[in-house]
Amino acid sequence: MKKLRIPRSPKVILGLCIVVFFLLLTIFGPLLAPFSPDDTSFAPLLTPSAHHWFGTTSLGQDIFSQTLVGARATIVVALVAGLVATMLSMVVGISAGYLGGYTDDGLSLMSNVFLAIPGLPLLIVIDSYLPVNSRSNSLVIGLIIALTGWAWGARVIRAQTMSLRNRDFVEASRIIGEKRHRVMFFEVAPNLLPILASSLLFTLLYSIGAYVTLAYIGLTSTSVWNWGTMLFWAQNNNAPLSGEWYWFVPPGVCIALVGTGLALLNFGIDEFINPRLRAAGLSSKQRRKLGLPRRQRLGLTPVVRSNVTTPAPIATTKPVTT
Amino acid sequence: MRLIGRRLALYSVTAWVAISVNFILPHLMPGDPIQTLIGKIQGQVTPQEIEAIRLSFGGGLDKPLLTQYFTYLSQLLHGNLGVSITLSQPVTTILKQSVPWTLGLIGISTILSFIIGTVCGALLGWTRGSRLDSLIPTATFFQAIPYFFLATVMLLVFGSDLHLFPVLGAYSQNLHPGWTWAFAASAVRYAELPVVSIVLSSIAGWMLGMRNMMITVVAEDFVLMAVAMGLPKRKVIMAAARNAVLPSIANLSLAIGLVVSGALLVELVFNYPGVGDLLLNAVQNEDYPLIQGIFLVITLAVLAANLLADLVYLGLDPRTRTETAT
Numbered sequence: 001m002k003k004l005r006i007p008r009s010p011k012v013i014l015g016l017c018i019v020v021f022f023l024l025l026t027i028f029g030p031l032l033a034p035f036s037p038d039d040t041s042f043a044p045l046l047t048p049s050a051h052h053w054f055g056t057t058s059l060g061q062d063i064f065s066q067t068l069v070g071a072r073a074t075i076v077v078a079l080v081a082g083l084v085a086t087m088l089s090m091v092v093g094i095s096a097g098y099l100g101g102y103t104d105d106g107l108s109l110m111s112n113v114f115l116a117i118p119g120l121p122l123l124i125v126i127d128s129y130l131p132v133n134s135r136s137n138s139l140v141i142g143l144i145i146a147l148t149g150w151a152w153g154a155r156v157i158r159a160q161t162m163s164l165r166n167r168d169f170v171e172a173s174r175i176i177g178e179k180r181h182r183v184m185f186f187e188v189a190p191n192l193l194p195i196l197a198s199s200l201l202f203t204l205l206y207s208i209g210a211y212v213t214l215a216y217i218g219l220t221s222t223s224v225w226n227w228g229t230m231l232f233w234a235q236n237n238n239a240p241l242s243g244e245w246y247w248f249v250p251p252g253v254c255i256a257l258v259g260t261g262l263a264l265l266n267f268g269i270d271e272f273i274n275p276r277l278r279a280a281g282l283s284s285k286q287r288r289k290l291g292l293p294r295r296q297r298l299g300l301t302p303v304v305r306s307n308v309t310t311p312a313p314i315a316t317t318k319p320v321t322t
Numbered sequence: 323m324r325l326i327g328r329r330l331a332l333y334s335v336t337a338w339v340a341i342s343v344n345f346i347l348p349h350l351m352p353g354d355p356i357q358t359l360i361g362k363i364q365g366q367v368t369p370q371e372i373e374a375i376r377l378s379f380g381g382g383l384d385k386p387l388l389t390q391y392f393t394y395l396s397q398l399l400h401g402n403l404g405v406s407i408t409l410s411q412p413v414t415t416i417l418k419q420s421v422p423w424t425l426g427l428i429g430i431s432t433i434l435s436f437i438i439g440t441v442c443g444a445l446l447g448w449t450r451g452s453r454l455d456s457l458i459p460t461a462t463f464f465q466a467i468p469y470f471f472l473a474t475v476m477l478l479v480f481g482s483d484l485h486l487f488p489v490l491g492a493y494s495q496n497l498h499p500g501w502t503w504a505f506a507a508s509a510v511r512y513a514e515l516p517v518v519s520i521v522l523s524s525i526a527g528w529m530l531g532m533r534n535m536m537i538t539v540v541a542e543d544f545v546l547m548a549v550a551m552g553l554p555k556r557k558v559i560m561a562a563a564r565n566a567v568l569p570s571i572a573n574l575s576l577a578i579g580l581v582v583s584g585a586l587l588v589e590l591v592f593n594y595p596g597v598g599d600l601l602l603n604a605v606q607n608e609d610y611p612l613i614q615g616i617f618l619v620i621t622l623a624v625l626a627a628n629l630l631a632d633l634v635y636l637g638l639d640p641r642t643r644t645e646t647a648t
Contacts, residue, residue, distance in 0.1 A: 011459060109335065115576060116336040118624045120583030121601070122343070125617045128605050129347050152576070209468055213587060216470060217602050231471065235591075245478060252471035259466025264459065270534070 009271065015264025022258050025068065026075040033065035037225045048246050055246040057233060066230055067250045073138060073226035074211060075258070080142030081149065081207035086200045088146065089153030090189065096154070097161025098184050108158065114151035123148050123210060127219045136221030145210045146203075153199035160195050164188050198269045201262045212255055227251035329632045333625045340621040344614045345394050349387070371405040374412070375611055403618070404611030408603070413615035416600065421619060424596035427513060428585045431520035432578065438521065439528025440570055444563040446529065447536020458530065465526035469584035473519040473591040481515060516592045520585050527577065528570060535566040571635045575628035582624055 040059045048055045054063035089111075096107035126144055127135065134140045164170060165188070173187050189196075214220050215228020222229055234248035377397050403413035446454055464472070539545065539562050548558045586598030593599060597616055604612035 014459075109332070112332050113336045113339050116333065116579065116625060116628055117340055117621055118579035118583050120586065121617045121620045122340075124601065124605060125344070125347060125613055128608065128610070128613055129350075205466070212468055213470070216468075216587070217590070217605060219605060231474075235474070241477070241481075248471070248474055252467065252475070255471065256463060256467040260459070260463045263462045263466055267458075267462075 009268070011264050012268030012271075015261045015266075015268065018257055018261030019265060022071065022075060022254075022261065025071040027072075029068040029071040033062075033068040035062040035065045037061060037066040037069045039065075054250045055244075057237070057247060063230070063247060063250060066225055067227070067254060070226045070230055070251065071254065073224050074208065074228070074255075077138045077142045077145070077211045077226070078204050078207040080139060081145035081211070082200055082204035084143060084146035085150040085203040085207070086153060086196065088150040089157055089199060089203075090192075090196060092150070093154040093157025094161050094184050094188055094192070097158040098165055098188060099180075100162075100165075104158075107154070111151040111154040111158075114148070115155065117148075119148040119206075120210065120213060123214060124217070124219065127214055132221065135219065136224050138224075141211065141214070141220060142207070145207050149203050149206045149210065153196075153203060156195055156199060157192060160192055161188055164191055194269050194273050198266055198273075201266045201269070205259055205262050208255060208258060227255055325636060326633070329629060333629055337622060337625055340618065341395070341398065342391075344618060345391055348610065349390075371410060374402060375404045375407075377402060377404075403615040406604070406612040407609045408607045408612075409609075413611055416612065417597070417615060417619055420595055420597050420600050421623075423594060424586075424589065424598065425623070427516055427589065427594065427596060428520070428582055430513075431517045431585065432524070432581050434517065435521040435524045435581075436528055436570075436574070439525040440532045440563075440567055442525075443529040443532025443570075444536050444559060444566065447533040447540065447566065448559055448562070450533070450537055458533075461526035461529055464522055465530075467523065468587075469520065469523040470587035470591050472523050473516070473588045476515060476519045476522075477591055512594075516588050516594055520581070520588050523584060523588075524577075524581050531570055531573065532563075532566060535569050536562060539563075539566040568635070568639050571631065571638060574631040574635075578627045578631065579624050582620065586620075 038061065040061055044056060044059060054067060056062055057066075092107050092111060096104045096111075123144065126147075127141075130140070130144075170183060170187055173183050178187070211220070211226070212228035212231070215226050216231045216235070218232050220226070220228065222232065228251075230251040231248055234244070237244075237247075377393060401414055403417075405411065406413050406416055409416055446457065542562075542565075545558060545562050548561055553561075586596075586601060588594070589596045589598035590602045597620060601613065601616045603609070604616065
């Protein structure tokens with residue numbers, strides 16, 4: 001069996017580290033927090049110090065603890081939304097692409113409609129009608145976010161399924177009489193794995209953004225600590241204008257870091273699917289090691305067949321240089 | 323022209339879905355929000371206004387659902403979006419004041435971000451493998467930041483610390499809105515920071531997409547041919563970029579929705595008197611007629627922008643035209 005080639009570019013490793021770090025934070029964050037996030041017994045608006053790493057809020061709550069505790073709610077909702085949305089887009093995408101005909105027309109229309117409606121306003125409308133006790137429920141919020149975020153993935157998966165539909169191995173399993181859903185989900189789906197993964201990463205990215213945004217405008221329960229609620233309180237107390245940067249910078253940077261980690265991982269998947277991007281992402285040092293021209297302007301970007309760390313013969317059409 | 327027809331059909335269906343969602347949602351939710359709402363505002367607004375709100379949700383609850391639906395649709399056609407509870411003005415009147423601000427802000431920043439991002443992406447794709455590639459993780463970082471957070475940081479640094487830009491609002495409070503030079507200059511000045519923050523947040527997507535497409539296009543024979551013919555570098559890049567930009571434009575209609583969603587929150591950070599700011603206030607006051615009106619206006623505007631992007635694409639890519647001919 002061929003060994004799975006994991007792209008070793010520094011970008012991807014960095015992304016992996018970031019994502020693993022925040023996953024650990026999701027599990028252990030609330031245990032590590034030195035204080036309760038609701039504890040108002042400290043002096044208000046302390047600047048960061050050894051005792052309060054990120055300072056305190058205007059109510060005297062420890063911002064470092066809030067950030068640690070907030071990781072769980074934020075990432076759990078994103079995971080629920082991301083997984084549900086990806087499942088949804090997988091089922092819709094594969095069914096539309098494989099079955100074709102009226103099923104395809106109907107499902108494609110549905111996903112195009114969901115793509116065209118701007119997601120955030122729709123989310124806000126749905127969420128503003130929710131009863132208050134459902135707003136604190138991570139599952140409900142996650143499902144609503146999934147509902148507005150599955151369409152893009154479905155479209156990409158459908159396109160790829162259509163190109164797989166008539167391949168020989170699919171044809172073969174159809175001829176030997178496999179059931180339709182078996183062909184769809186055991187023959188076609190495994191070959192969509194890179195696309196599914198990339199679509200999962202994108203939905204996770206979207207879900208974090210959507211959840212934090214909802215919390216930021218006060219549409220989730222303010223009693224659940226997440227990075228969005230932290231920003232909500234900071235904004236409500238005019239922290240940006242009064243220069244209390246330590247209040248809103250930690251949650252914002254955490255959101256951005258998780259997002260960057262996911263996006264960097266996605267680069268890895270892109271390079272996995274399109275080998276030409278792999279060579280394009282090499283540093284000049286690595287290029288020299290592999291014997292590639294230092295500056296490459298024209299012609300095919302060579303496909304790097306082996307890992308960068310072990311220089312090996314590379315199969316490449318001779319690159320043309322100017 | 324079949325393509326245009328198909329897109330038009332899609333957007334009409336989408337508009338219909340959005341309109342129907344607006345109708346169905348209040349009826350689906352437990353606890354009947356409309357009745358609660360009307361109970362809450364009894365006495366605060368005039369009976370006529372309550373009647374207008376009731377009609378904009380489809381009339382009384384005693385009638386069958388289908389009748390309510392048609393009442394709702396006909397009210398919509400007559401431009402009755404209900405009455406805002408907190409501002410006690412018709413929703414359409416309120417929207418007329420705030421839509422131009424949003425349209426200007428988001429329109430200009432989307433166009434700027436698309437142009438700058440695409441040009442940078444084309445150059446990045448051309449010089450792939452050079453030191454400029456280190457821009458990519460930076461760009462990704464900016465892309466991952468929520469729009470409103472970047473806006474908050476910029477407000478803090480450039481607005482309230484360095485005092486480089488005016489903050490909060492869309493024009494100087496000493497001026498009266500009108501078609502004067504002083505007012506226009508002030509409006510531009512106040513829009514600078516919001517525009518810059520929206521452009522910074524949205525530019526990375528265009529850049530990365532264009533770069534990846536450029537890498538594919540540069541491998542094509544016609545680019546090699548262009549160099550072999552001795553065309554100046556600038557012209558070669560232009561020729562390659564012209565072909566690489568097509569997917570970006572095809573994606574434009576998808577991206578507009580995302581950009582608008584993000585930009586709405588930027589308004590909120592800067593207290594910009596547009597639709598986003600209005601939406602937030604409506605949400606905090608549970609002003610359902612206003613929320614629904616804003617949702618409809620945003621959706622319809624995004625759909626119109628999508629249609630425009632599709633038309634541009636049709637004009638630029640001859641392949642789509644020949645396809646329709648067959």
